[in-house]
Amino acid sequence: MSVVTPAIATRGLTKVFGSVRALDGLDLEVPPGEVLALLGANGSGKSTTFRLLLNIYHPTSGVSALLGCPSRKLNTDCLQHVGYISEGQRLPLWMTVAQYIDYCAGFYPQWDDGMVGQLVKAFGLPMDGKLKHLSRGQRMKAAVTSVLPAHPKLLLLDEPFSGLDVETRAQLSYLLRNLAKEDGLATVITTHDVEEVEPVASRILILDKGRKRIDEQLAAYLARHRYVDLHELAYEALPEAARGKIHRKASLTEPELIFTDQYSPEFESDMADVTFRPMTLRQILTAHAISLL
Amino acid sequence: MSQVLHILRKDLLRYRWAWITLLAVGGVKLYLLGTYAGLMDDEFNTILRFLVGVVDTVLLGVIAVMVVQEESLGDPDAYWLSRPFSRIGLLVAKLLFFCLIILGIHALAESIVLIMNDGPRRVIFPFLAIIGGLAFWVWVIFLAAQTRSFPRFLLRLFIVGLVFVLASISLTYLADKADLLDDDWFGLLPHDMDASTVGLLQKGWWLAMGLTVLVVYYQTRRLRIAWLLLLPTLIGSILLTPNSDYQIHYDYESESALRDLDLKLVGFENAGYTVDDSGEWRSYSAIFTVDDAVNVDKLLIRVSSASAYKAGTVEDGYIEVMGGLSQPRKTTYKGQKAYAIDAFYLSPDQYAVVKDKAVDYTLQMNVQTTQDTELVRIPIRKSSGFVHDGSRHVITDINSHQDELTIRFHTYSATFLFEDGSDMFDVDYVGITRLNYALINRNTGKIIGANSYPGFTGFSSTTSIGVRVPLAREISVSDYDLAVYKQSTDSSQFERLSLYDYVIE
Numbered sequence: 001m002s003v004v005t006p007a008i009a010t011r012g013l014t015k016v017f018g019s020v021r022a023l024d025g026l027d028l029e030v031p032p033g034e035v036l037a038l039l040g041a042n043g044s045g046k047s048t049t050f051r052l053l054l055n056i057y058h059p060t061s062g063v064s065a066l067l068g069c070p071s072r073k074l075n076t077d078c079l080q081h082v083g084y085i086s087e088g089q090r091l092p093l094w095m096t097v098a099q100y101i102d103y104c105a106g107f108y109p110q111w112d113d114g115m116v117g118q119l120v121k122a123f124g125l126p127m128d129g130k131l132k133h134l135s136r137g138q139r140m141k142a143a144v145t146s147v148l149p150a151h152p153k154l155l156l157l158d159e160p161f162s163g164l165d166v167e168t169r170a171q172l173s174y175l176l177r178n179l180a181k182e183d184g185l186a187t188v189i190t191t192h193d194v195e196e197v198e199p200v201a202s203r204i205l206i207l208d209k210g211r212k213r214i215d216e217q218l219a220a221y222l223a224r225h226r227y228v229d230l231h232e233l234a235y236e237a238l239p240e241a242a243r244g245k246i247h248r249k250a251s252l253t254e255p256e257l258i259f260t261d262q263y264s265p266e267f268e269s270d271m272a273d274v275t276f277r278p279m280t281l282r283q284i285l286t287a288h289a290i291s292l293l
Numbered sequence: 294m295s296q297v298l299h300i301l302r303k304d305l306l307r308y309r310w311a312w313i314t315l316l317a318v319g320g321v322k323l324y325l326l327g328t329y330a331g332l333m334d335d336e337f338n339t340i341l342r343f344l345v346g347v348v349d350t351v352l353l354g355v356i357a358v359m360v361v362q363e364e365s366l367g368d369p370d371a372y373w374l375s376r377p378f379s380r381i382g383l384l385v386a387k388l389l390f391f392c393l394i395i396l397g398i399h400a401l402a403e404s405i406v407l408i409m410n411d412g413p414r415r416v417i418f419p420f421l422a423i424i425g426g427l428a429f430w431v432w433v434i435f436l437a438a439q440t441r442s443f444p445r446f447l448l449r450l451f452i453v454g455l456v457f458v459l460a461s462i463s464l465t466y467l468a469d470k471a472d473l474l475d476d477d478w479f480g481l482l483p484h485d486m487d488a489s490t491v492g493l494l495q496k497g498w499w500l501a502m503g504l505t506v507l508v509v510y511y512q513t514r515r516l517r518i519a520w521l522l523l524l525p526t527l528i529g530s531i532l533l534t535p536n537s538d539y540q541i542h543y544d545y546e547s548e549s550a551l552r553d554l555d556l557k558l559v560g561f562e563n564a565g566y567t568v569d570d571s572g573e574w575r576s577y578s579a580i581f582t583v584d585d586a587v588n589v590d591k592l593l594i595r596v597s598s599a600s601a602y603k604a605g606t607v608e609d610g611y612i613e614v615m616g617g618l619s620q621p622r623k624t625t626y627k628g629q630k631a632y633a634i635d636a637f638y639l640s641p642d643q644y645a646v647v648k649d650k651a652v653d654y655t656l657q658m659n660v661q662t663t664q665d666t667e668l669v670r671i672p673i674r675k676s677s678g679f680v681h682d683g684s685r686h687v688i689t690d691i692n693s694h695q696d697e698l699t700i701r702f703h704t705y706s707a708t709f710l711f712e713d714g715s716d717m718f719d720v721d722y723v724g725i726t727r728l729n730y731a732l733i734n735r736n737t738g739k740i741i742g743a744n745s746y747p748g749f750t751g752f753s754s755t756t757s758i759g760v761r762v763p764l765a766r767e768i769s770v771s772d773y774d775l776a777v778y779k780q781s782t783d784s785s786q787f788e789r790l791s792l793y794d795y796v797i798e
């Protein structure tokens with residue numbers, strides 16, 4: 001029986017900047033093929049996690065490994081199988097798209113020129129345009145095109161949907177889902193666009209001030225959340241045991257949002273008169289007052 | 294290796310404007326330093342020289358920093374940090390860019406100039422000088438690698454420089470207080486090791502440690518550890534010095550006369566005045582006689598230090614010496630044939646102390662005996678010139694007066710690190726060769742001696758020198774050729790001459 005090496009493994013990963021604990025004891029394991037949505041407000045530690053994983057930052061304590069390689073000893077062999085795209089990444093803006101892709105290709109022995117052609121066509125990238133003349137969205141497309149043809153085993157995406165038009169977002173989501181499913185690509189995505197990540201992600205991890213607040217399979221997380229409209233339910237009329245499992249939340253769109261994070265078919269059968277409706281990830285985060293800004 | 298070439302190719306593409314500019318500048322240097330037309334002192338050449346100077350000093354530094362910052366280690370958002378770049382490969386690519394482009398084009402141009410100037414035996418030295426240059430540039434790379442932009446680099450350079458100056462002042466002060474600077478220095482090298490070998494070891498050490506710092510920093514991106522390595526670098530640099538502060542050992546045996554030459558100090562004569570805020574400074578020449586058998590034209594003398602001691606008091610002070618290595622001038626002393634050499638200045642305060650008083654004067658002198666070898670004879674006319682062993686000289690101006698003919702040369706002299714003689718910091722050397730001149734009548738063979746006063750040179754540079762010919766009567770310049778002699782040193786000795794109870798005028 002073979003042991004599968006996790007794409008990411010961290011234990012007690014901590015980074016302190018002065019008096020700020022940017023990341024506080026993160027334990028994490030991401031198996032191949034998993035798409036993890038790493039969510040949290042600005043400053044919650046998402047980008048710091050990426051930089052620690054990639055050995056760009058050095059941890060204050062704890063350890064991490066990518067594809068079995070300790071982050072502190074990441075070498076070219078390991079990095080050939082890791083793709084990293086960040087919204088704030090400083091690209092060589094003097095290069096044309098073609099030059100940038102060709103330059104990156106030189107560092108990967110298993111470069112797939114066929115995939116480059118497909119991505120360029122799908123994204124409509126201007127190959128002769130200089131990176132400095134491209135919009136934010138086009139730069140993101142160029143960055144994606146400079147990473148995916150290397151057939152990475154792990155993909156770290158920091159705000160990949162930022163600046164992309166609706167069609168390209170859908171294309172990218174579809175691509176990531178397929179790569180995870182067919183190639184076993186492990187992917188970690190940080191984003192504020194939960195609508196884009198919801199159909200792609202298989203797992204959700206929410207960081208709050210450097211600490212892990214939620215870490216759960218997305219399907220299970222969505223499944224245990226349901227809401228009811230106030231006009232369908234008199235809260236006070238509920239059995240007392242059920243009330244403890246139902247939360248009330250002021251809402252801008254509804255007089256009051258009533259939801260549960262402990263939904264199960266048995267729970268619904270206990271309250272036969274009430275109809276529980278599925279919630280989107282955005283609704284759930286809003287209900288829990290989890291800000292991504 | 295393929296990664297190194299891949300990165301190097303990218304940098305060559307990115308900075309093609311820079312190396313094309315450097316190649317163009319190299320081409321201009323060939324014209325300026327390797328042709329008589331380029332060496333002439335006209336307006337066009339002056340502008341070209343200025344532009345080349347600007348490129349050499351400014352552009353090189355800017356390119357050097359920009360090339361390294363292209364893959365800055367201090368920028369956590371740099372795209373390449375997450376790519377499978379070999380960090381050592383990256384460092385090697387940057388060093389190659391330095392050696393091939395920044396220093397290589399410069400060295401190539403200097404080498405071609407040497408060939409054009411009849412100095413092919415020296416072509417290796419500009420390339421060897423790259424090693425010495427790298428001892429400096431590796432530290433520039435280190436500073437550039439940790440910054441993201443040129444202004445940030447300049448700011449860090451300023452801060453580092455300031456810290457160094459303050460630390461040096463503090464350490465020197467503390468060492469002085471602890472009497473470490475007085476007699477025996479704690480350097481590990483023999484006290485009589487020549488300066489060029491010390492320089493070679495020092496440069497080798499700084500290069501080796503600079504490369505170590507770079508490897509550590511590129512591999513780990515741990516800036517503090519890299520900076521900490523500066524401490525052993527500094528300590529090593531201090532230890533790699535001669536174990537005595539004095540590299541020149543004087544022979545104190547002779548007092549008033551130099552053995553062999555029978556050179557005697559007989560007096561001083563006032564050679565002029567200089568006025569500044571503190572008052573009137575007087576300059577003095579030392580007057581000496583010498584054995585008749587000695588050919589004074591073959592002597593070169595420099596006063597390296599001087600002191601004035603007033604007998605019966607405790608006033609004993611060094612006085613400022615003047616000039617460099619030069620030939621003695623003919624003069625008379627009490628009706629006898631004598632020679633004069635530039636000696637020292639007296640400040641207004643010093644003069645007030647020694648005036649009309651019997652004072653003991655002591656001069657430390659470097660006396661060299663030389664021999665001349667004729668190199669070439671050239672017609673005396675503008676743009677006429679000669680080349681010798683890598684240097685090029687062209688006549689730019691001829692001024693003929695009743696009693697003096699002045700021939701002004703513009704000269705390019707090549708001096709390189711690690712080359713024998715390059716450690717001679719004496720301002721009187723034109724490159725590594727000292728030249729003498731004489732006028733020779735083409736018809737009669739009559740020789741008229743000339744006094745030369747060479748200009749100042751350090752590294753390879755252009756400079757003006759003047760050849761002054763005292764004339765008994767006006768001559769027709771077209772009848773004469775200018776003979777150029779290479780003056781080489783036969784012997785060199787340091788001696789001390791004293792003159793007791795002398796009353797200065």
